[in-house]
Amino acid sequence: MKKLLLTFATASLLSTAAMADDLAATANVNVLAALSLAETTQIDFGTIGIEDGTCTMASGGALTGSAGQSCSGTQTPGLFTITGTDGQVLDLSVAAGAAVDGVTFNPVIDGAATATLTGGTATVDMIGNLVLSSATAGVKTISYTFTANYQ
Secondary structure, eight states, X not given: OHXXXXXXXXXXXXXXXXXXXXXXXXXXXXXXXXXXXXXXXXOBOOOBOSSSEEEEEOGGGXXXXXXXXXXXXXXXXXXXXXXXXXXXXXXXXEEEOOOBTTEEEEEEESSOSEEEOBTTEEEEEEEEEEEESSOOSSOOOOOEEEEEEEO
């Protein structure tokens, strides 16, 4: 009986050992160049009246006023240049900053919220609207945040 038990235990150990194996494997990664953002042209609404209301910049820079605001003057859409790894697709977003002296800027990406780096670069136009509410007269510089991330 002892011999049979020992034979069974040995066979069980051999069976377990035969079920183990090693395999060398590899890990792959595509390391992308860091993105670089540059504000090539600042968005400029020109000169507008102090009336409460909204002044909206459309594609190409044309201004229209609503809710009591009359918009006129020279206007320029913003332009950002992005550099990175050629052929990669980017997700784009923009966030408004804090209002300044009764003027709120709501930035809008002019076009799709994605871009493809062609030749390692892409450009993005920025438009949006200004909302005046008890604004004070004078030149205003309103911050906002433009973000680009690889998909």
